[in-house]
Amino acid sequence: MNSLRPKKKKSFKNVKKTFQNISKEDLKTKADKLKGASQKHVSKFVVKRWDSISNARLEIITWLVIVFGIIFLSGIQLSVIQNNFMQETSIDGGTYVEGTVGTIKTLNPLYASNESELALSRIMFSSLFKMDNTGHLNTDLVKKYSISEDGKTYTLELKKNVKWHDGEVLKANDVVFTFNLMQNQEARTVLGSNWKNINKIKVQSLGDEIVKFELPLKFTNFINSLTFPIVPEHILADVKKSQLRENNFSSQPIGTGAFKFNKKQQIGEGISSKTGDDQGYSVTMVSNNDYYEGKPKLDSFRIQAYPTKEELLKAINNNDVNAAGGLNPQNIKELTNKSLDVVEKPLSYGVYSIFNTVTSQDLKEIKFRRALQFATNTDELRKSLGMKTALYSPFIAGQIPEDSIEKPEYNVEKAKKLLEELEYKEKDGSLYKGDRKVSIEMVATTDDQMDLVADILAKEWKSLGIDVKVNKYSLSDPSQNFVGSVLQTRAYDVIVYKYAITDPDVFAYWHSSQGTGVGMNLAGYTSAVANDFLVSSRTAKTSDVKLRRYIGFAKQWQQDVPAIGLYQDQLEYVKTKNSSAFSGDTKLNEITDRFNDVYKWRIEKGLVRKTP
Structure with missing residues (x-):
């Protein structure tokens, strides 16, 4: 190792000596040569290859433009296909949630007295006749009917394909039973007050499908009176008339309407300061697949009942419901949710x-x-x-x-x-x-x-x-x-x-x-x-x-x-833009007439193929 050290020292000295012996002219000449060599190197390995890099970059960009162009053209083609062959429309399924005012105390339609109870009655139960979308009386459970020449006898033939929600078939006796309930003073039905002289009208069943009414005097508008809901005899026949309102049927009803009862739940907490009632209840109904007019488009329907209009308006503004009826023009002015459609009907x-x-x-x-x-x-x-x-x-x-x-x-x-x-x-x-x-x-x-x-x-x-x-x-x-x-x-x-x-x-x-x-x-x-x-x-x-x-x-x-x-x-009805409830041409006599074709309502939208 000692022999190496003198050599390094000698080498350093030789280098130093060499630089000392070089003149300035020689140093400039050598620098110029070094500069020229560097330029040739840059030209050979950078400048002359730059074109190749640029060409490669151009090819990459060209391919990217082509790819994005294909994607763009595909999007246009898809849009054209959708416009020409597809359309956005209401589709089946979903749950329609409507807000109403009035605490739900009974689900028995014969005792329905407020907006919420009447709405549920119209959705879950059927009547002999009902108002259609033109505002005129039309048949519901009745297939056809006739009136005697003296105008005192009405003979009704019921539809054959009507089933109660428990699977039992509707019979003429159900109509007679319901009519008699309304005239029974012990039953104390709300609808009974509309038939003060009901005991003077005779009603009887002729077999399972025929009902006959006999009047003491001619009454040309009698048919308009047959819009009351029909209840099942096979469930209520043995119930004491004085206990009918308190019977289990009032909390778990069986009807023949488009939707059948599923569950009742409380919404909100505590007691309403204005009414003293619970904050509200919701009743969920599911599709009646055996409905005689056809299977409903919705999977389910829910009524959310609030004790006051103030609470209903709050629910609408918070998007807690899809729609609400029973409002007035002053209520509409209080809405802050501007994403809703307003339907106004006399x-x-x-x-x-x-x-x-x-x-x-x-x-x-x-x-x-x-x-x-x-x-x-x-x-x-x-x-x-x-x-x-x-x-x-x-x-x-x-x-x-x-x-x-x-x-x-x-x-x-x-x-x-x-x-x-x-x-x-x-x-x-x-x-x-x-x-x-x-x-x-x-x-x-x-x-x-x-x-x-x-x-x-x-x-x-x-x-x-x-x-x-x-x-x-x-x-x-x-x-x-x-x-x-x-x-x-x-x-x-x-x-x-x-x-x-x-x-x-x-x-x-x-x-x-x-x-x-x-x-x-x-x-x-x-x-x-x-x-x-x-x-x-x-x-x-x-x-x-x-x-x-x-x-x-x-x-x-x-x-x-x-x-x-x-x-x-007049009716002020608000609903989400996606929902499809009663049509704009529908004429309403009563507020609950909006449910006349509830089995056709929808809540969701989607793309479907256009029919030729």
Whole structure:
């Protein structure tokens, strides 16, 4: 190792000596040679090969353009194929969730009393007849029917392919059984009040498929009355009539409708501060694959019932439901969910300010009632509520010719003049009859804007000096017992109420025989002339004669002013854009008529091949 060290030192010294002996010219010459060699190297291995790299890159880019071009053209081709041969449309399957207002206390259709219960009744149960999508009466469980020449006997033949949800076949005895239940006082059915003289009608089954009704008198609109839900005799026959409402059938019903009961669940927690009821319930129904009109398109249908409209609106805004009915124009303005479609439909309901002509000291006088009519601006009232259709008679639009009746005049001065003729005098802003200060007790429900209507009327009538007190009731609060403590006892001077006028036979609302107790003549209206028109219209032999009697009654009604027609009600229905519910051309008489073709509804969309 020692021998190597001197050599390194010697070598370093030699190198050093060599550089010392090189002149500047020689050093420059050598540097120039080194520079030239470097340039030749760069030219040979970089510059001359750059073209090859560029060409390779160009080929790569070209191939990428071709590949992306093929993908792009394939996308265009697929789009063309879809446009020409495929279309987006509603498809089968899924669950339709609709929100309603009203706590579900029973699923027995004979006791259904609020929007939620009535909706479930229409979906799970069937009736002999129902309104179709054109707004006309059509058969449901009935295959065909005939009416005797004297108009007193109706013979119905039932469809053969109808099954109850438990698999049993529907029979004529089921119809007879249901009819008899409604006339049984112990059963206390809600629908029973609509058949005050039901015991005078005889009904019998002739075999399994024929039902015969025999009437004591000719009643041309009797067929319109056969829209009540049919319940199964084989399940309820042995149940005591007094215990029918509390029976297990009310929680696990068996019907013949498009959907059958699956389960009932509570939604929300706690108790509603407004109604005292549970926050709400949902009822899920599954497709009835044996439905006589055909298998439903949906897999299931769910009704989510909320105690108040405020809670329903919250559910709509939070997308907790696909759709909701039973709303009004004011509710629509409160929606923040703008992704929904709004369907607006007129309904066969007339909203009235009805006068108690029996017990009210002032309202017994026709002139006093007419004064209130003069002081009521129905045009502005409708406008403020968002209602479209006027109502000037006991009939809704289209039932009698519009030019056959007069539009009531709005004229406050004429109202005051009539009051002066009756010796009413205004003192310090209040109206007096002698020493008695005139006051009116007005009743309205907090449902369907009736309370808003009452507030508007109270404000207008106060311009005459009348002290108007508005008492408001909630139909959702059973503790208030609105029907028993208000309607049946006629505990009001004026009531804001709406009548279902699906048929121009309004006997139940204005004939004097219906003026007390469970009768629906809430005005206690009595007129021999009006009675005659109402009775004779039921026995009219031709439609022309019947129409003339309806017009005669309307004119007498306007002259007597038992009520003020305010507006025809309308449905505001919201739904998601993907859902396919009742069609835009559907005409509705009642709110629940929207379910008439519920077996055709859909909730999902997808691509399907176009049919040629």
